[in-house]
């Protein structure tokens with residue numbers, strides 16, 4: 001059972017996710033290193049019962065494809081073993097399971113290596129939806145398009161993306177903003193877009209920062225930050 005939790009706020013999860021979490025024998029969750037704290041488990045800590053077994057699964061923060069694949073397959077095998085032993089198992093994912101999530105890789109590894117293990121996916125609330133709600137910033141209207149993607153790696157690629165988005169009336173939701181905010185802020189300022197963009201950092205956590213991009217200085221921000229950008233005005237209301 002892969003379940004989406006949060007992001008951040010423990011109350012941002014479905015009733016189904018809550019029920020399955022409460023009735024699980026084993027609660028598995030991603031961690032970056034052995035002994036490291038897990039973000040997804042921190043979100044639901046308040047719902048866990050002492051008798052539930054916690055199963056941290058290590059997913060190293062590396063780009064080496066082989067190491068990552070090994071981690072996904074090892075996690076899938078660990079989960080499959082728990083299910084085969086007759087336990088009710090949940091694997092926690094921050095936000096939604098299907099959006100740039102470790103849970104998606106685990107799902108694919110389970111389907112490939114352990115096809116007999118039944119798996120259910122319980123959707124969660126994406127950081128994009130949570131940010132839009134926290135900022136009271138409607139995502140899309142009428143014929144607008146929405147593009148959810150990682151933030152481009154370079155200012156040049158961002159300029160191109162903004163040109164394309166402007167031409168098609170596309171609202172951009174850019175994840176993995178973090179370090180890129182240093183060059184993104186002046187780039188948006190130069191194009192007069194800062195006041196049309198919403199900056200959202202650690203949404204749902206006690207130190208959440210959700211504000212007009214005009215209010216955020218050009219400096220490195222945490223990995224858990226994103227940007228919503230609409231170019232042009234929406235004339236929905238009379």
Ligand SMILES: C[S@@+](CC[C@H](N)C(=O)[O-])C[C@H]1O[C@@H](n2cnc3c(N)ncnc32)[C@H](O)[C@@H]1O
Pocket residue numbers: 007008094095096097098099100101102125126127128131174175176177200201202203204205223224225226
């Ligand atoms: C690996 S993706 C995970 C996305 C997640 N599965 C979801 O449904 O939103 C991580 C990126 O999502 C965004 N993100 C996730 N949680 C966030 C939060 N609480 N506040 C702001 N951005 C968040 C950030 O852009 C971060 O770099």
